[in-house]
Amino acid sequence: MEYRISRRGLLQGAAGVAATGALSGCAMGGSGSNAAAKGETSANNPLGVKEDAPLEVVIFNGGFGEEYARAHEAMYRERYPKAEIKHSATQKIAETLQPRFVAGDPPDVVDNSGGSQIDFNGLVSQGALADLGELLDAPSLDDPSRKVRDTLLPGIVDVGTYDGKFLALNYAYSAYGVWYSQKLFEARGWEYPKTWDGMIALCKKIKAAGIAPWTYPGVHARYMSWPILTAAGKLGGLDVIKAIDNLEPGAWQHDAVKAAAEAYYQLAVDGYLQPGAEGMDHVQSQTEWCRGHAAFVSCGSWLENEQKPVTPPDFRMAVAPTPSLTTSDKMPFGAFRGTGSEPFIVPAKGENVRGGLEYLRVMLSRKAAADFTGKVSSLTAVAGATDGVKLSGGLTSVTALIDASQGGAFTWLYSTYYRKLERERVNAATLELLTKRITAAQWCDQVQRSADEFARDPAVKKYKRA
Known part of the structure; x- marks a missing residue:
């Protein structure tokens, strides 16, 4: 499809x-x-x-x-x-x-x-x-x-x-996804998981090996909202994303969004996030990843160039789609955010x-x-x-991601239409989620309240996504 x-x-x-x-x-x-x-x-x-x-x-x-x-x-x-x-x-x-x-x-x-x-x-x-x-x-x-x-x-x-x-x-x-080191995975005998259950099982092995399964930039915590929304879109379909873009009531509280938020909240609850990541910016967290201190990081395809000064020559960075949350997701595993x-x-x-x-x-x-x-x-x-x-190794991986999706790229527009909603409100709420100061359900409610404020504000120009 x-x-x-x-x-x-x-x-x-x-x-x-x-x-x-x-x-x-x-x-x-x-x-x-x-x-x-x-x-x-x-x-x-x-x-x-x-x-x-x-x-x-x-x-x-x-x-x-x-x-x-x-x-x-x-x-x-x-x-x-x-x-x-x-x-x-x-x-x-x-x-x-x-x-x-x-x-x-x-x-x-x-x-x-x-x-x-x-x-x-x-x-x-x-x-x-x-x-x-x-x-x-x-x-x-x-x-x-x-x-x-x-x-x-x-x-x-x-x-x-x-x-x-x-x-x-x-x-x-730019193609967005979950990045990892092929060298590390081959050396450890790990395979990138296609399901969320598989992700959690692999995170357990990674942590046991003394490596943080995930790192993230707490200063720019919205980077982790990207896999959450991608997973929600794949689970519930593009209409879930369109509702968010159009500031529809309850859009952020859709069951698919709640399920996706719950999945990534599990990373925090189970201790699969790198300690100290909440204080890092994007370059710091990505550098930790390049140094082998963490297995996964969420980013767009500019990552390879941005990290070129510190990436080991044999690192072999690769990108993959977010894992499917269920066996009945409306979009296939290969679907990804691209724009x-x-x-x-x-x-x-x-x-x-x-x-x-x-x-x-x-x-x-x-x-x-x-x-x-x-x-x-x-x-x-x-x-x-x-x-x-x-092409470089990372870009070769990006083109493979695109080819494997067979046209299955999608994106959202709310972060463009209403920048402060993502840059301030979603960013802040996502950091609270990843530091366990709020639950997944509270994250959905908190972001929805912010979206409702934008919807009510007559000074905010509204856009309609068809």
């Missing part, structure tokens, strides 16, 4: 509270001068880029780093050698760029990702983003007879569309909107996409871009 979804507006990450409030509360100024940065259109310049117009690119310096962008910038410079390119990178996107959006002086291209992402709903409501529809209809660099939209993986356009406009290019494709990520935007009031669109067109060439994959061990939005590319 295939579990494909209709998605719109999905972006990864969330802005901090200050960033969210500031952008949504302040009108953006400045008129921009992008009209001046426009050249003549031609077969070789379909978007009308002014060849000597400067281009400013700001990259989120997170799990993918920033070096991949320098290669993309070099490709842009090859096409427009007269253009000066200003490159900068930061982990504090909102703190760095929020004032510039408000002042009407934003960069031309922004990788709006990470924990300090600028609130996307605020950007949309303020009209701060250029419509990327023209990019989709432009000829691709690889084959001018094909439009850019025809070179993208299914769902990528839906994932960046708000209210009928394509506003964000989610350049990376576009790493959202790139072109600010509407940038000085060089034409150049911003062209920069994204360059990124969507096979050469640029293959270079990205080779540098950061991640798939991209470009279909077929890994053909002939030698």
Whole structure:
């Protein structure tokens, strides 16, 4: 069976509270001068880029780093050698760029990702983003007879569309799952479990061997809400996830969600979580995992690149789907959470909107996409871009996960529609769950109360997932 979804507006990450409030509360100024940065259109310049117009690119310096962008910038410079390119990178996107959006002086291209992402709903409501529809209809660099939209993986356009406009290019494709070391498992004679009963049985063996079965980032405990919701979706079907996205009453108290929360609560009750994990951030917990102090960690497919500096050469990291909770789950074991990520935007009031669109067109060439994959061990939005590319061990595992699912990828949107709900409320509740300060039933009730608050708040823009 295939579990494909209709998605719109999905972006990864969330802005901090200050960033969210500031952008949504302040009108953006400045008129921009992008009209001046426009050249003549031609077969070789379909978007009308002014060849000597400067281009400013700001990259989120997170799990993918920033070096991949320098290669993309070099490709842009090859096409427009007269253009000066200003490159900068930061982990504090909102703190760095929020004032510039408000002042009407934003960069031309922004990788709006990470924990300090600028609130996307605020950007949309303020009209701060250029419509990327023209990019989709432009000829691709690889084959001018094909439009850019025809070179993208299914769902990528839906994932960046708000209210009928394509506003964000989610350049990376992220698969989420449970990660482990193939070297460790082979050495110990362990096999990854397909059922939750099998997971608990294996955790008992792992603990007996002196290794923590699971670690997690307590600072970002929402990482463990991902397998909970994935398991709930697989058990109860996609409608369970849609109800959560649509802020429906009782959605978080659905039997499938309760069963999934109970399963992962069992890890805490039985002592299968690494002691001290509640105080770790994501890098610290992942480093503990890389050092062999824990067998499992929940993460997305950026994990391999993020942990490259500390991963032993023979570690052989691999990813697998969350185990099935029952023998009657509505989705098969191979179903997993997968979606576009790493959202790139072109600010509407940038000085060089034409150049911003062209920069994204360059990124969507096979050469640029293959270079990205080779540098950061991640798939991209470009279909077929890994053909002939030698993949790393972790990425090979990701592609095997995707192939084995036979189209069974799904995701949720609530964390994009209502970022504070995940980043603050679900994050806090999940830490309390994993430290046994609340039960699974109380976790469901606590998150539901938070979701109900968002549903009642007239200041919160509501989105409907079909």
